[in-house]
Amino acid sequence: MTAVAATVASTTGTTVAATARRSRLGPAAWVALGFLSIVVLAAVFAPWVAPHDPNAGDLLNAYAPPSGEHWLGTDGTGRDVASRLVYGARTSLLGPAAVVLLALLLGVPLALLSAWRGGTTAFVITRVLDVLFAIPALLLAILAVATFGVGLRSAAIALAVAYLPYVGRLALTAAETERRLPYVQALEVQGHGAVRINVRHVLRNLAPVLVGQGSVAFAYALIDLAALSFLGLAVQAPQADWGVLVSDRDAILKGHPLGVVAAGTLVVLTVLSLFVLGSRIAGEDRR
C-alpha cells in the first residue's frame, strides 16, 4: 500500500520539476488524482471505512437489495458488497504496484547500463527485450502460475517480467537521448564515476518519463492481474478482489448484477484515472 501511496505522491510532486508542473496538471488530471487518492485512502483505512466484515456471510440475507445497512446490497452468501469492494481495493492496488515497481527495478538499471555501455552490452539487452516482447503477458503469467503455484505473488512476478520490455524500451530510448547530452560528457570529463552520474543526474532527469509511463503500466497491470484473478489464477475466491468480484457469474445469471457492475465500474474509473494522469505527466514532459 505504501507503494501505491508513493506512486501517487510522486505524481503530485516530490521533485522540484513536478512541483512546478503541478499548476499545469489541468482539471481532468486533478479529478483523476482526487479519485485515485480516495481509492488509495479507502484501501489503506479499509477496516475503518468498510461498514461490515467483508467475509462475514449471512445465508438468510443473500442478495439483499441496497439499504441503509448494506449500501450496495449483499452477495449470494449474504456478504456486504460495499465492504468487499473496499477491501478488494487492497489486493487490486497492491498487485499492480508490485508489478510496476519490480518492472522498473529490473528495467531501469538494464536501460541505464545499455545506454551507458552501448556496443555488445546494448545489443544483448535489446535482443533479450525483443524476445520477451514476443511472448504475450497473459501466456507468461499462466505458465508462471503453473510453475510457482496459483496466487497473487507468482502472477505479479510473471507480469513484471512481461512488462519489462515495455518499461525497458521506453527507459532505454530516454536514457540514450540523455547519454548524448553535453552535461553528461562534462561530468565524465570532470572524472565523476559512471554510477554516480547515472544515479544522481541521468535517473533524476528520467524520473518524469518513468512516473508517467509507470502509471500507465500500473493501469494495464491492474487490468491483467484482475483478469488473472477473474480466471481464478491470482487472488483466490473467498478473498475480496475486484477481479474476483467481477467473476461472480452466479449473481449475474440470477439477476443480481449490482455487485459485479460496481466492481467493474471501480476498475474502469481507476484505469481511466491512471491513463489521464499518466498521459498528462508524460505529455507535459515532452515539451
Next chain:
Amino acid sequence: MTHYLLRRLLGLLITLLVASLVVYLSVFLSPGSPEQVLFGSRPPSPEVQEQVRQYLGLDDNVVVRYLHWLGNVLTGDLGTSLITQQPVAQRIAGPALVTFSLVLYAGLLIVVFGVGSGLLAALRPGSTDAAVTAVTSVATALPAFVAAGLLISVFSVQLGWFPSYGLGQGTGGRLQSLTLPAVALAIIASGLVARVTRASARQELASEHVQTARMRGIGGARLVRSHVLRNAAPPVVTVLGLQVAGLVAGAVVVEQAFGLGGLGELLISSVQQKDFPVVQAIALVVVAAFALLNLAADLVVMLLDPRARAAAA
C-alpha cells in the same frame, strides 16, 4: 524487401525456439507429474506406474526429452497428449478454430468501430468529436472481463438475445454465440484504434497537401479517400496489428467467461494436468500467431508507405 522478410522470419524462428525452451522449463519445474494426474486418487502398483512412466518417456533426461520433442516438431509432429493420448494437432485444432474465429470477429469489429469512430471524430470537430472522444476514452479503460459481465447481464439474462454460455451449433448458432464475446474482446482495442485514427487523420487534415487539394477544388469523399485516408493509414495499421495480435492471448478471458472451449481454456486445463506437449504446442501457436499478425501489419504499412519500404531495405 525479400531480405527484410527473411530477417523477420529468422527472428520469429529464434523467438519460437526461446519460447519453447521457456515453456518447457516452466512445465518441467512445476510440481506434480502427468502420471499422477492420470492415476487420480487411486495410484496403481509401483510396477505399473513405472511402465506408464517409461511409456510416456518421463524418466529420460530433461535435455534428451526436449531435443526429442524439438526434432519431432521440426518434422511436423507435435506429439501426443499425455492425458488423452490424442495427437496434439488433433487435440488443439478445434479450440484453435474457436479462438481464431473469435479473434477474426473481434478484429472486424475493431476495424469497423475503431477506425470508423476515429474518422468520425476527426471529420466532425466540435460536439461530435467531443462525444466520440469521451466514449472512446472510456472504451480504452473497459477490460474484456468487465464488459463480459455487463453484456451477459443485459443481453443474455435480461433480454435473452444471446446465449451466456457455450458455443452454438451451425454457422448461425456459432456466430450468435461468438457475438457477445467478440464485442467484449473488441472494446479496449477499438478505443485505442479510434484514438490513433483520430490523431492521425487530424494531422493529415491540417497538412499543407490537404489544404492544397482543397484549394484545387477537391472535396468531400474524394479528399478523404485519396488524400487523408491513404496518408493517415500507416500508424493505424501498426496499432491494429499490435492490438489484434494481443487478442490471441487475451481471448482466454472471454473464452472462460462464455465457456467457448477455446485455446486459452485448453491451455489452462493442460497446464493444470501437466500435459506438456499440449501446453508447448498452444504456446507455440499463440506466440507464432502474435508474431505473424505483427509482421503482417508491418508488411501492409510497407505496401502503403514507400518511406517504410525504404527504411527496411
